[in-house]
Amino acid sequence: MLWQQLANGTTMGMIYALITLGLTMVYGVLRILHISHAGIFALGGYLAVLASRVSPNLAFVTAAAMLGCGLVGLLMQKWLYRPLLAESKVVSLIASIGMFTLMEDLFRLVAGPYVLPLPVRAPFGLDQFETSHMTGNQLVVLIASVMLLIAAWFIIHRTRLGLAWRATEQDFETASAFGVNIDRAVGTNFLLGSAVAGAAGALVGFYYNSVYPTMGSVPAYKAMAIAVLGGLGNVWGTVVASLILGLVETFLVISPAGLILPRDSIAFIALILVLLFRPHGLFGRR
Amino acid sequence: MGLYQVTIAITVGIFMMLAMGLNIITGYTGQVSLGHAAFFGIGAYTSALLSVKAGVSFWLALPAAAIVTAAIGAILGAISTRLHDDSLAITTIGINFVVVSVFQYTQFFGGALGVGGIEYPSVLGHALTKPEYLVVVVVCVLLGIWFDRRLVRSWLGLALRAVGQNEEAAESLGIPSARFKIAAFAIGTAYAGVAGSLYAHFMTFISARDFGFPTSISIISMAVFGGLGTLRGAILGSLALGLAPEIFRPLVNYRNLMYGALLLLMMRFQPSGLIGDGSLIWEWLRSVAARRRKTQCAPGGEA
Numbered sequence: 195m196l197w198q199q200l201a202n203g204t205t206m207g208m209i210y211a212l213i214t215l216g217l218t219m220v221y222g223v224l225r226i227l228h229i230s231h232a233g234i235f236a237l238g239g240y241l242a243v244l245a246s247r248v249s250p251n252l253a254f255v256t257a258a259a260m261l262g263c264g265l266v267g268l269l270m271q272k273w274l275y276r277p278l279l280a281e282s283k284v285v286s287l288i289a290s291i292g293m294f295t296l297m298e299d300l301f302r303l304v305a306g307p308y309v310l311p312l313p314v315r316a317p318f319g320l321d322q323f324e325t326s327h328m329t330g331n332q333l334v335v336l337i338a339s340v341m342l343l344i345a346a347w348f349i350i351h352r353t354r355l356g357l358a359w360r361a362t363e364q365d366f367e368t369a370s371a372f373g374v375n376i377d378r379a380v381g382t383n384f385l386l387g388s389a390v391a392g393a394a395g396a397l398v399g400f401y402y403n404s405v406y407p408t409m410g411s412v413p414a415y416k417a418m419a420i421a422v423l424g425g426l427g428n429v430w431g432t433v434v435a436s437l438i439l440g441l442v443e444t445f446l447v448i449s450p451a452g453l454i455l456p457r458d459s460i461a462f463i464a465l466i467l468v469l470l471f472r473p474h475g476l477f478g479r480r
Numbered sequence: 481m482g483l484y485q486v487t488i489a490i491t492v493g494i495f496m497m498l499a500m501g502l503n504i505i506t507g508y509t510g511q512v513s514l515g516h517a518a519f520f521g522i523g524a525y526t527s528a529l530l531s532v533k534a535g536v537s538f539w540l541a542l543p544a545a546a547i548v549t550a551a552i553g554a555i556l557g558a559i560s561t562r563l564h565d566d567s568l569a570i571t572t573i574g575i576n577f578v579v580v581s582v583f584q585y586t587q588f589f590g591g592a593l594g595v596g597g598i599e600y601p602s603v604l605g606h607a608l609t610k611p612e613y614l615v616v617v618v619v620c621v622l623l624g625i626w627f628d629r630r631l632v633r634s635w636l637g638l639a640l641r642a643v644g645q646n647e648e649a650a651e652s653l654g655i656p657s658a659r660f661k662i663a664a665f666a667i668g669t670a671y672a673g674v675a676g677s678l679y680a681h682f683m684t685f686i687s688a689r690d691f692g693f694p695t696s697i698s699i700i701s702m703a704v705f706g707g708l709g710t711l712r713g714a715i716l717g718s719l720a721l722g723l724a725p726e727i728f729r730p731l732v733n734y735r736n737l738m739y740g741a742l743l744l745l746m747m748r749f750q751p752s753g754l755i756g757d758g759s760l761i762w763e764w765l766r767s768v769a770a771r772r773r774k775t776q777c778a779p780g781g782e783a
Contacts, residue, residue: 227566274748283565284512285751288704291697292743299736415577415693418570426566459581462574466559469571473562 197327199444205332207440208339209401211433212394214417214424215346216387222363222427223383226275226283229290232414233297234270234388238263238395239405240301243310252316252334252400259396260389267388268381276380294414301407309406312399335401342393343433349386350429359383363427412458419461423468423476431477439464486610490682492722493617494675499702499714500624501671506700507709508637509664510644511560512569515576516699519669521691523549523676525583528595528686538601538681545677546670553669557662576693583688594687598680617678624671628711631667640664644709701743707756716755 217231238259245258274293278286315321320337321330350356358379361369370376399405420439424431439461447457455463468476502516527545530536536544556575560568583589590596601608601616608616631637642650643657643664651657680686698721706717724742728735752759 221566225566227569274744277748278751281751282708284506284700284704284708285747287512287569288701289744289747291701292740292745292747294740295697295736296740296744299734299740303734303737415570415573419574422567422570456581456585459577462577465574466571466578469563469567470559473564473567475567 199448200441201328201332203441203444204437205335205401205440206444207437208336208343209394209398210413210417210420210440211436212339212342212390212397213413214420214432214436215343215429216390216394217417218421218424218427218429218432219346219350219359219383219387219390221421223359223380224271224275224279226286227290227418228275229287229414229418230270230293230297231388231391232410232417233294234263234267234391235395235398235413236301236405236407236410237266237297238392239312239399239409240305240310240395241392242314242396242399243305243312243405246312246314250314252314252321252338252396255312255314255400256338256393256396259392261392263392263395264385264389267391268385270388271381271384275384294410298407298410305407307407309404311403312396312405313403314400316400331401335397338393338397342390343429346386346390347429355379355382416458416461419465423461423465425475425477428475428477431475435476483610486614488723488726490610490614490617490678492719493614493621494679494682495699495702495718495722496621496715497624497671497675497678498699499706499718500628500711501668501675502699503668503703503708503711503714504628504631504640504671505664505668507703507714508632508644509640509661510647511557511661511664512565513572513665513668514569514693514696514700515572515574515579516668516672517691517693517695518576518579519549519553519672520676520679520695520699521579521583521688522552522669523673524680524686524691525589525595525676526673527677528598528680529589531599531681532595532597538599538677541681542674542677546673549673549676550666550670553672554662554666556669557665558658560665561658561661573693573696576691576696580688580692583691590687592687594685595680596685598684598686600684601681613682617682620674620678624674625711625715632711636660636663701739705743705746705753707753707759707762710753710756713753713756717753720754 213232213235217228220226220228220231241259241262242255245255248254270293274289275286278289316330316334320334323330323333350359358369358374361372361374362376362379366376369379395409398409420435421432423439424433424435442464443457443460446455446460498516498520502513505511505513523545526548527541530541530544531538559571563571584592601613639650639655639660640663642653642655643660647657702717702721703714704717705721706715707713724739725735728738731738746753750759755762
């Protein structure tokens with residue numbers, strides 16, 4: 195029982211980490227609250243459903259979702275956020291909310307208001323693996339998300355591209371003066387951040403075997419809370435905050451406190467408490 | 481006006497109160513609040529519980545709701561002085577979720593069932609008709625407009641705008657920005673408290689769902705759509721977006737799609753809103769007004 199809950203909580207936490215990772219990457223460079231990130235996450239689920247008709251292989255559908263979502267994210271950045279950089283931040287925030295509303299409704303109109311199944315199999319029969327502590331699906335989600343997180347860490351900290359992002363993050367003009375192609379840095383950042391969101395959508399769809407138009411609604415705002423808790427723009431902080439939240443939620447909900455504390459408000463209560471004492475998040479730097 | 485139109489007019493009036501209040505917090509003082517509906521809810525529940533549990537009349541419950549909401553808003557304002565921009569925006573989302581779940585999960589607030597049987601206002605034993613209630617709402621909106629005008633011209637309003645435009649510069653001129661942020665939150669949420677009271681006594685039944693995060697989004701969308709930072713923008717924005725669902729009623733299946741597209745396109749191509757400072761329509765109106773002034777003066781050869 196304890197181990198099962200631990201596995202549930204850890205899987206939940208890894209899923210949160212994947213959704214929030216792209217968000218915090220994007221925030222790090224552009225400093226915008228990218229609410230429609232959750233729309234891209236749901237798009238990932240739908241692209242995975244489409245791709246599963248071609249081949250019911252989880253690796254394939256995840257790759258397809260990543261590709262599609264990455265491109266949509268890139269277009270969104272070029273068409274929507276870039277022209278708004280000079281405006282006040284509330285403008286891009288509202289534009290992003292508008293985009294998210296539009297996307298959710300488009301999914302409903304195009305794919306219907308129902309829950310679609312995502313009938314895929316993991317490579318190497320990993321999803322057949324079953325112990326009393328952990329299901330095969332959980333193992334798959336854990337392995338896939340750890341792989342993605344390591345890849346993200348590698349790109350951010352060990353490649354020239356990541357270096358360009360980190361330079362842009364600190365100062366647009368100085369980075370540009372040192373020969374960083376800002377357009378390309380921001381573009382690739384959005385491309386990869388959105389691709390991670392797409393992967394998260396596909397993996398969540400696989401984990402629950404369901405994809406539906408409003409699957410991004412709760413993550414849209416919870417991921418924001420996690421991103422702030424972990425310190426906006428901080429990848430490892432995000433992972434740790436996600437894991438803590440996944441575990442706390444899972445254990446609080448089965449404890450007596452679960453009767454009075456709805457699951458989805460825990461993140462925000464934690465957020466308010468933490469911000470009161472540490473305004474830059476749990477692991478934020480000044 | 482039929483009863484249906486009166487109902488819509490009352491709803492739009494309530495939205496105007498909400499948008500005006502948010503405009504003071506976010507427009508004038510620059511503190512992005514995405515949880516305004518929480519205060520709408522606090523006002524509504526205060527008024528409803530006073531009426532249902534203590535038998536207080538609407539005429540007393542309304543100011544009480546404004547005061548309680550403003551007090552809680554001041555507390556949020558005090559918190560907000562520790563937070564900046566994005567953290568504040570996200571925290572206000574959090575406050576909205578937490579307040580709604582308190583309403584929804586606490587027996588005292590009626591739990592999931594909400595609060596029903598709220599007294600419909602009456603004067604000397606005569607229960608108000610809907611058109612009469614509309615008059616009450618209109619009076620509240622007019623008072624709100626009047627207060628906003630006074631505020632903008634007062635030193636307090638100037639200080640709020642200074643904090644909104646550049647906090648560091650304001651601080652360096654000796655304006656204690658923390659105190660003014662708290663004032664802005666208290667005033668703005670008081671508007672929401674009045675709106676909540678008006679809503680509760682009009683619907684006579686409220687539940688936590690009415691005050692959720694989507695309502696906050698609608699309110700900030702109205703203020704931004706019309707033109708953030710201007711009173712006329714808040715009024716026109718709440719009028720336009722408040723009526724939009726009625727105008728688009730034949731397209732009810734596409735309502736969210738259109739709503740999203742409207743916000744998206746407005747922000748993308750006209751970020752200062754429909755009639756905000758610097759928007760196409762406002763600049764055009766101003767140039768027309770300037771030309772008319774010129775032609776009026778020309779024949780007399782004066783001025």
